[in-house]
Every structure is written in C-alpha cells, then in structure tokens.
Amino acid sequence: MSYIKELSQVSLFTQVPPGEIQELLLCTRAICKNYKKDEFIIEEGELVANFGIMLSGAGRTMKWDASGRQIIITLLEKGSMIGVMLAAKEGHKSPLAVQATEDSTVMEIPFNRVIACCEKNCPRHEKLLRNYINVLAEKGLELHERINCLLEPTVRDKIMTYLRRVSRRQNNATFTIPLSRNTMAEYLNIERSALSRELSRMKKDGIIDYHRNSFRIAQG
Amino acid sequence: MSYIKELSQVSLFTQVPPGEIQELLLCTRAICKNYKKDEFIIEEGELVANFGIMLSGAGRTMKWDASGRQIIITLLEKGSMIGVMLAAKEGHKSPLAVQATEDSTVMEIPFNRVIACCEKNCPRHEKLLRNYINVLAEKGLELHERINCLLEPTVRDKIMTYLRRVSRRQNNATFTIPLSRNTMAEYLNIERSALSRELSRMKKDGIIDYHRNSFRIAQG
DNA sequence: AAAAAATTGTTGCCTGTGCAACAAAATATT
C-alpha cells in the first residue's frame, strides 16, 4: 500500500512533485513500521537516528516529570513528524517517549540519508534537505512562541499574547482559534477554569469578544 | 584583522581544521560588520537571510510584549550565534530584535551559501552544514528543556527540574550552576526572592544542599 | 583596608489563580 498522496501533503515534501517522492524514499532508505496501540515508537533515553512521519493512526509524546507525574507534550496525528530535532542532533538521547495511542503506521527515515549528498546527486535531494531544515527551524520558532506566552506574568497576558499571535497570523481582528479550551489551557499552562474565568472578564472589560472558537480583539 | 582563532572555538566550526576556515568564509561570502553600542543588528519584523557570529562586543535579543514592556530574551557574548533559526526558515520575519550593547563586530553569513552545495564541492562545506544543523537542533532542544521547567506547577518543581538537568549533565550529584540567582529566576520565570526563599526551604527540608553556585542533590 | 556596589537571603503582606464542585450549553449517540 502506497502513501504517496498522504506524503505529498507533509511539509517535508513541499514542492516535491508526487511522482518523485517514491524515488526519494528509496534513496533515503525509508521504511514503514507498524506499531500496536500503546506501543512505544521512541523510548526515553533512546538514541535517535531516524525521524518519522505518521502515515496512519495517532500518538503522543510524553515524559515523566520530577515527581513521576506523566506529562503529555504533543499529540501526533496523520502527517505529524516525529523526532525531527532529535534525529538532527547527532548522538543525543531522547528526553521524551513517543507512544502510539492507536494502531499506527510510521514511515521512518535515517536522517543521515537526508544530509548526505546522494551518489546519484538527484536534484530533489537538495530540496528535501531544504524542507527538512525548514521544518526544523519552524519547530524551534514555534517553541519560542509558546515560551513567549508562558513568560507572561498573568493569565490575561498569556491569553492576549496567544490571541494576538493567531489574529496576526490570520491577518484579521476577527479569527478562529484551533484549540479547545482544554488544549488552550494546557498550552498556556493555566487552569481551564481560570482560562474561562479570565476570558469572560476580558469580554466584560470590552477588550475581546468571543463565542466558542470565534474571537475578535477590540482595537485600542 | 583575522578572527580565525575565535571562530575555531565556535560550535559551527567544530572539527573544521582552523586552516580551512578562511576558505569556507570566502566560499560562503562571509562579511564582517561593525555595530556601535545600542545599534540594532536585527530589527523586529525584518526578513533575515543571514545568520551572525559575534566576534567581539556583546548584545542582547529582545522583544516588546503585549503591554509594551521590554523583555530581554537572551544575552549575546563573544562566540554567540545570532538568528540561527530565523535564517534557516526562509521568508520568516523576525519576531525579535537584536541589539549591540557595546561596540561589536559580527561576522555575517548568508544561510543559502551554507546549504548550497558549493561549485568547488569543497569537502568542508558538508561538515559546515552538518554543524549548522546540529546548532539548530540543539537550540530547539534547549528551548524544550526550558519549557520543561516553565511547565512545572510550583517554584520548587521548577527549581528541581532545572537542578536535576544540570546535575545529570555534569554526571554528578554535586555540581555547579552557571547562572546567578537573578538569571536563574529569569530563566525559570519566577521572582528572585521567591527563588531564594524556596531554595532555603528545600535546604531545610534536606532535599538539596548548596552554597552560592555549588549544589548537591540528596539521594531519595 | 575602607567604601561602594553587586549579589544573595529574609520576611510580611496581599492578590491572582489553582482547585474543586457544579451549572449550562453544545455535540454525539441511541
């Protein structure tokens, strides 16, 4: 079963003609692996040389904190990339575990087959590497943006920082957020109830308006 | 004035023989720029195509938050790399500003001269790219680690997460931290006084011991 | 060595927000 159509949607293959993806997969020695529900794709402390692309199923990245409490860091869905940073940093042990939450199929690609100028010197190879670097940089920039929210001192400031960013990205004072209240609270590292409470205060104060996932920031 | 010796210390040139650095600089069209104190090296919103290496002087990256408050994100010193993620992500506007805090010299290199397989196909070029990717990935992983601290619910948990990491990295239950109380508090996004208060509570509770920057974590 | 400056520690006060428990609204299921 071929996943070319799915892969062509993944940012790693941006601007790579679908017809040439197959060749790249061979060239980079990509392999498909199946994981049962609850099985680990990457274990904590493991040395990671391959990155992965979720072809089907779902998963999550998680770790255990100081007090043994389990923390979900990200959710993985079809098309998500796994271990992008880890595979790019040579000889680095994984600080987190990746687990399938359903039966899943993952395409795994050795990172050193992406950087190595392949013998055939195929023209798409360079594009693949360029895309990989883009993904890598983007992941980093996203972390930065989350930190920007986390650093804000109050719940209100955290919310505003997040909303402003989404608004800016959609180029509109009226916009839709992709997160549920629960997920948004987790992202901002605040209580869900505190999030709801502050949102309604902000509405009362007239700085934002919203209904469900539709928001509008008032101009000041 | 040549900076080869300084450059050979920078992680970007790891495992590149100092004698070959000069050639790489030519090949990548590196240029040196001088900045006066307080001058901006990168302005907010600017499109960044080059990354930089601080050869002399000092600087800082900063941004303005929701309420116009200025926030220092990182401090730059001799050898620091500037705009690594930004240059790697094509067509991305800088979310932050970089400013010289003293008269400084910065070596600036167009990122596309690092990825492009150079015409001469010089063997070190590939190593340069590999190093760049390592730096990029490492920056991302560092952000992750900071987020791990920031996500912890209490001041004590934040501190422990940080200390455990330093301890692990130095492979020793007794270790030295590189941050002052002030910087540590900023890194963990807590009050300096709250940090001191909690540190002494933790000492009283017998889970850590410390004097100044020397720490020891008790085994449990 | 004295004085000044910077770093670190201490403590009382008070507010923001985590927590819990429940209500209301929206969505999914039968």
Added chain:
DNA sequence: AATATTTTGTTGCACAGGCAACAATTTTTT
C-alpha cells in the same frame, strides 16, 4: 427527539508566590 457525553462557563475558598523593603554577604573599586 430524547438521552448521554463532552465541552464550556461560573463561583467560593485557600494558599503559593509576586511584590516591596530591608538585611547580610560577597565582590569590586578606590
């Protein structure tokens, strides 16, 4: 359409930690 389930909103309470103000210690400067 009725029921069950999930998502979102509301509110009282308690306390962790921000803030401010000051003390103690270490480092730097003269």
